Amino acid sequence: MSNLNIENRMQKFYSSQSNMVPLHAAYGHFATSHSHINYYIDLTSLKTRISEARECAKLIEQNYRGKAMYVDTIVCMDGTETVGTYLAQEFEDHGYLTTNKHESIYVVTPEYNRNNQLMFRDNIATTIKGKNVILLMATTTTGRTITRSMECISYYGGTVVGVDSLFSTIKEVNGTPVNCIFTKDDLPGYEAYEPQDCPFCARKMQIEALVNGFGYSQYMAF
Ligand SMILES: [Zn+2]
Numbered sequence: 513m514s515n516l517n518i519e520n521r522m523q524k525f526y527s528s529q530s531n532m533v534p535l536h537a538a539y540g541h542f543a544t545s546h547s548h549i550n551y552y553i554d555l556t557s558l559k560t561r562i563s564e565a566r567e568c569a570k571l572i573e574q575n576y577r578g579k580a581m582y583v584d585t586i587v588c589m590d591g592t593e594t595v596g597t598y599l600a601q602e603f604e605d606h607g608y609l610t611t612n613k614h615e616s617i618y619v620v621t622p623e624y625n626r627n628n629q630l631m632f633r634d635n636i637a638t639t640i641k642g643k644n645v646i647l648l649m650a651t652t653t654t655g656r657t658i659t660r661s662m663e664c665i666s667y668y669g670g671t672v673v674g675v676d677s678l679f680s681t682i683k684e685v686n687g688t689p690v691n692c693i694f695t696k697d698d699l700p701g702y703e704a705y706e707p708q709d710c711p712f713c714a715r716k717m718q719i720e721a722l723v724n725g726f727g728y729s730q731y732m733a734f
Pocket of ligand 1: 713
């Protein structure tokens, strides 16, 4: 491990589901809010390049095809709005049912309040109350963000009918399946550790960057 720029260390990995959407990851010692991980996973291109975002949306929709389900709203976390928008289009193109009177799907994002709780303002809350909601995440390791998001959606009166994460190391959260495009198997050697069990910390190696669903920040200056 070195202090080399993280961007220069990025390797490409492909999902077993598609060779059109690459995941970029850099080996090292990183901290999320809940765990330490040995790869920083960068989903920026999936979230921001429209060709990749559209391919992700197609893969996600295929999971639900033929289920005759209602989808009213897509709640996008971690900057997944572009994928969410294409996903809404896929649902509409494939004739999914919606209870929305305008017969179009809502794509929304919650805010964090001062207590770091997820919230929807009144004008957005109407797209959650009484609605069938798909929750769209970028990366999932512990599932705690999914749990919090589901609690928030439930509080605002919505029903979560599906949970999707572009990358996930877990298959379900509290009995709810987590569908994903990339699994741990697509990133050989990926490990997440409880901070107290982290082998890098045990060797007194510094954390290189703090990471979350939006990306990374390196606070160290050499
Ligand atoms: Zn560590």
